[in-house]
Every structure is written in C-alpha cells, then in structure tokens.
Amino acid sequence: xxxxQFFIPTLRExxxxxxxxxxxxxxxxxLIRQLAAGIYSYLPLxxxxxxxIEKIIREEMDAINGQEFLxxxxxxxxxxEESGRWTVMGDNMFRLKDRxxxxxxxxxxxxxxxxxxxxxxxxxxxxxxxxxxxxxxKFRDEQRPKSGxxxxxxxxxxxxxxFDVDQAGLDKSFxxxxxxxxxxxTRCGLKFSMVEASSGAMGGSASNEFMVKxxxxxxxxxxxxxxxxxxxxxxxxxxxxAIADEPSxxxxxxxxxxxNVRTIEDLINxxxxxxxxxxxxxxxxxxxxxxxxxxxxxxxxxxxxxxHETKLADALGATEVRPAHPEEIRDLMGAAAGSLxxxxxxxxxxxxxxxxxxxxxxxxxxxxxxxxxxxKDDHHLRGVDIGRDIEVDQWTDLRMVASGERCPVCExxxxxxxxxxxxxxxxxxxxxxxxxxxxxxLDQNGKEVPIVMGxxxxxxxxxxxxxxxxxxxxxxxxxxxxxxxxxxxxxxxxMKQQELKDAxxxxxxxxxxxxxxxxxxxxxxxxxxxxxxxxxxxxxxxxTVGKKITDSTVELFDRAKKESADVKLDEVVAxxxxxxxxxx
RNA sequence: CGGGGCGUAGCACAGCCUGGUAGUGCGCUCGGUUUGGGACCGAGAGGUCGGAGGUUCGAAUCCUCUCGCCCCGACCA
Numbered sequence: 001x002x003x004x005q006f007f008i009p010t011l012r013e014x015x016x017x018x019x020x021x022x023x024x025x026x027x028x029x030x031l032i033r034q035l036a037a038g039i040y041s042y043l044p045l046x047x048x049x050x051x052x053i054e055k056i057i058r059e060e061m062d063a064i065n066g067q068e069f070l071x072x073x074x075x076x077x078x079x080x081e082e083s084g085r086w087t088v089m090g091d092n093m094f095r096l097k098d099r100x101x102x103x104x105x106x107x108x109x110x111x112x113x114x115x116x117x118x119x120x121x122x123x124x125x126x127x128x129x130x131x132x133x134x135x136x137x138k139f140r141d142e143q144r145p146k147s148g149x150x151x152x153x154x155x156x157x158x159x160x161x162x163f164d165v166d167q168a169g170l171d172k173s174f175x176x177x178x179x180x181x182x183x184x185x186t187r188c189g190l191k192f193s194m195v196e197a198s199s200g201a202m203g204g205s206a207s208n209e210f211m212v213k214x215x216x217x218x219x220x221x222x223x224x225x226x227x228x229x230x231x232x233x234x235x236x237x238x239x240x241x242a243i244a245d246e247p248s249x250x251x252x253x254x255x256x257x258x259x260n261v262r263t264i265e266d267l268i269n270x271x272x273x274x275x276x277x278x279x280x281x282x283x284x285x286x287x288x289x290x291x292x293x294x295x296x297x298x299x300x301x302x303x304x305x306x307x308h309e310t311k312l313a314d315a316l317g318a319t320e321v322r323p324a325h326p327e328e329i330r331d332l333m334g335a336a337a338g339s340l341x342x343x344x345x346x347x348x349x350x351x352x353x354x355x356x357x358x359x360x361x362x363x364x365x366x367x368x369x370x371x372x373x374x375x376k377d378d379h380h381l382r383g384v385d386i387g388r389d390i391e392v393d394q395w396t397d398l399r400m401v402a403s404g405e406r407c408p409v410c411e412x413x414x415x416x417x418x419x420x421x422x423x424x425x426x427x428x429x430x431x432x433x434x435x436x437x438x439x440x441x442l443d444q445n446g447k448e449v450p451i452v453m454g455x456x457x458x459x460x461x462x463x464x465x466x467x468x469x470x471x472x473x474x475x476x477x478x479x480x481x482x483x484x485x486x487x488x489x490x491x492x493x494x495m496k497q498q499e500l501k502d503a504x505x506x507x508x509x510x511x512x513x514x515x516x517x518x519x520x521x522x523x524x525x526x527x528x529x530x531x532x533x534x535x536x537x538x539x540x541x542x543x544t545v546g547k548k549i550t551d552s553t554v555e556l557f558d559r560a561k562k563e564s565a566d567v568k569l570d571e572v573v574a575x576x577x578x579x580x581x582x583x584x
Numbered sequence: 585c586g587g588g589g590c591g592u593a594g595c596a597c598a599g600c601c602u603g604g605u606a607g608u609g610c611g612c613u614c615g616g617u618u619u620g621g622g623a624c625c626g627a628g629a630g631g632u633c634g635g636a637g638g639u640u641c642g643a644a645u646c647c648u649c650u651c652g653c654c655c656c657g658a659c660c661a
Contacts, residue, residue, distance in 0.1 A: 013596050017654055143659055493620055528621040
C-alpha cells in the first residue's frame, strides 16, 4: 500500500472530546471517527487491525471445532419473549417496528437465535457437542457511552455457544473455550487476568471474565502476584488478621450519650468511643426482589470496612439494592444515620409487624465488646457481644477487599486492587435457554433432555483499544506485530531524489514478495513529518531509505524498542521478514 | 436518568461578562526557497457563530425553548 494513496487522516493535536489514551490515539492516528455518541466509523487502518484480531479469533475457534455462522442482527420480538429477555433487557435493547407494526429489536447477543436453530435441528446426543460462533455487530443502547471505543452502542463481538448433552460435556466445552481465550489474548499481545465473576442477568452457574488491567477500565479486580489469584471485586475475598477481643466486661450493652457523633471517624475521636475495628457499622438498605417487592435490610460490617453492594444483592438474591432514604431509616430504626445499630431492632420490627433482615459480614463473627449505634439520636451502645446481642439472619461475605490485604488462597501474597477492562466473558449457561425455548435432544437412554449450553464472548474493538492502552508511548501507538495494520513501513526520506525513490520502490516490491504487509511512505513530505506519522500509527518496524543509500545501507527502526540499526540493502528483507513473522 | 461542562472555519481555541456586522494557530490551495524528527516567505480559499423563537435600530454576545457532544455518578452479558 502506498501512503500517498492510502487514507490515514492523522491529527497533530489531541481532539478535545477524547479522555482516555486509546480514544485519543485512535482518533489522532486516523483509525476511527465518531458518527454519534457511542457510534464510530472504522477507517482503513482500524479495519486492518480488527481483521487481524478476527483472524486470530477464527483460528483459535476453529482449532476447538468451532463453526462460524452469521446470524441476523435484526430480530423479531417473539424469540426474545420466549426466553423472557424481551422485558429483562429493558431500555438497553434497541427496539423498532416494521411497516406493519410488528416489533423487532437489534440483537444485543444471540443466545435466543442460536438456541432457536438448535431446537429445530438438533435431535440426538449423537449430534453433540456443537460449538457455534459468529463475529458480528451487536447493539446496546448504553445509558452512557464513553471512553471512545470502550463503551459503545454498536460494536463487533465474537460470540460462541456450546451445546452438550450433559454437564460433563459443558465442562469440557467451557474448558476448551477458556484455553482458546488464553491463546487469543496472548497472541494479541495482551497482559490479562482471568477472574471469577458474578453471572448476573445471563444466568447460569459459572462465569469467568478476561480482564486487562488499565485505568481506562470500568471494573475493579483484585489480583495476587504470587499465586495468580484473581477475582472481580464483586467476588473477591481476602484473609483478615483475627482481632483479639477482651471478654466483655458488661453483661449487657450499655448506652452512653454521644452528642454530634455521626461517623465512624467521630466515634474514634470521641472520649469513651472506640477504634474503627471495634465498631459495628450498620447500613440500612432496601432490597428489590425479582417479584419487584422492596424489603428493608440491615447490613453489618466492621467499622473500618466498606460494603460491596453487589455482594449484598447476591447474598439476598435481590435484583437490586439501594441505600434507604433518611425518612425510611427514621421510620424503621427510630433514629437517623449515625446512631444506628443492630441491637434489638429485629424484635422492634416484629412488634410493629414488619420483617427486617439482618445480614452480617463474616469478619464480625464472634466479636465481643463492640460499640455501635443505639437507635436513639446522639447515643451509642458499648459492650456489645454480637452473638449475644444481635439477632443475625445471615452471615456472609459483604466487605470490599482492599489493596494490601492478604491473599485468600496462598497466604504469602498480598492483593492488589486495580481498574480493569473486560475483553472477554465466558459463561456456563446450563439449561436456562434450552428449557425456556424447548431445545431438547434424546440422550443415550432415549430420554428427552434439555441441551446444556455455554456462551462465550469477546469484544473485538476492546482488544484493539486495550492493546493501545497497554502499548503506547509519547509518540503514539506501538502495535505488537500480530495485530499491527502493517508489518513494516518503508520511509523514503526524500521522494525528489530519484535514487532514494527507486530504492524505496524496489524494497517495497521485495518486502511484499516476501509475504509482508508493507506500507510505502511515498508522500512528498519532509522526513520529519514522515517519522512522526510512522511513530503515531505505530507500525512495528520502519525501514528508512535515506542518505546512506550510497553505501547500499538503510536503517531498520524498531518501534517498540526505539532502536535503529544500519542494515545492508541485500539483507534487510530477510531481517524484517524474520522479525515481523516471529511476532505473528 | 441525576450533577457539571461545552457547541464559533477541517482540527484546537479566542471573542460573549460590558450588543455595533468574526479572529488566532495548525491544516488546505497556489508560487518560491528548503529537505533526517511535525520548515520558511508571500498570496489565497474556507464560517447560516448547533437549531428555533424572542428582546433590540442592531444579537456569536442578552432571554426562552430545543438538539447534540464530553465528563462525574447511577447503570451495564
């Protein structure tokens, strides 16, 4: 490809709208342009990168017997109603009507459509397992598109689905996918962690996310460098040092006045108060059940720890939890936030004919001589023994893990909590869709059983963006060879000098003949401009055809290492070929 | 959806408070010089000031409504 003919609209300055690095560089290097919020056009450079990523994905999917499909993005309402997700997906689904008034949607994912094919065509266990996939555009009406290509309303996804007779088959299919994902992300040059995750609205038993640590990410994950433990913060746990409590001096909690004490911090500093780890933090929440009913709940944590709301929701089996409003708190507890506690509230609620759940974090188990709110404004209780004084309905893990805490698995390591970007997610779906949609096969005993399914997704542009987040410098993008838009750029420093021009053209042909994707910078620009642009778009290797041509010598520049070496003309093709193909 | 910010030339921005008929840098076109890390000189082209309505002799500027985009939060296979 000749640069003079190729569309690479580079920008000298950072666009005002871009915040994260990948967004700025995708724009500046001429890879993408925005059409509307969360909707981007992929220009030739980006599309080349994405096609290379897709090629890697296809190779790895095919290697585990995946079969590529292409399903419609435009779906009728009926299929989605069968699975119940026409309502579950809510406002996140783009919906439209055809000229007859029939309702349609744009696909957010394709469990339903693949399942509908499976139920019509798969009859016998002998046809299983099947692994079906596609690389296709998905639509989600995100409430807040952001960060360039990282959170968008239209994007390309590889989604795969496995169909097995039984759980053991699913376990095998899941493992195949997991291994394929590891190879895919590794080949794309990403440093990633596979983490345990909550399976959320997808349903099913197990779910793992593939996360790339970067500040541009929106999730938080905890990782242990020494043993490799990794989990989404919504699942992560850690080991805590036990706290040695004095046996309670009091036979019952003792109330004491604490004027103007509202926070854990206030109570630490209050004479006669307590250190944070000796306090019980009492948070009033309202949980929404699947039936849409609201139920009040008190979450109890150690004073020095934070609640993770998803953990609370998961523990309660609630679809949603929210902090209670001040009026609700007053009504329920008889005091304002700042003087709340779990002592006696159960009985009080019962007496008032109300149900109130108390959920406590494991770290509070067996603690004695604690201090907590008295449910009376400006008063607290000391000498609280949890087992004796608080009627806990459920003990569970509620607390948010923090950096520096000890790894729950290996003991030796400490956890690091960091922002991360989800590039892939694999689920064991089980029979959720096959049951609701009637996708059954006959097993070896002639008995009709629902197909056991798995679902596996990868975001293509997220891989591209994550690669940039991970591999860039002040001059621009640094593509790893496997997903670079070109293997090498040949930079002719001055096209007006015939000798340089001829040498460049010749090299261009030879490199192409060697099987490489070559970009020839034949523009009538000054050398400095060409170098800057080449650095910006991040081609892994640059061959500079310049004044040393009189010595039959060119320069070979390594974009990642920022090192330049003189190479004889007759050796350069082999050198580049070796370097570029080694990285593919 | 809640909070904040911004829409002026292809890009980045000034002008708005205090109303008087639109400007700077980069980019673009033409001519010349230059030619290894985003050159220089000269001459040009390019703007319904997001849109609608209002106030006014006069609106980019003031008022009302509206559309769009960005950021924070909530949300999110």
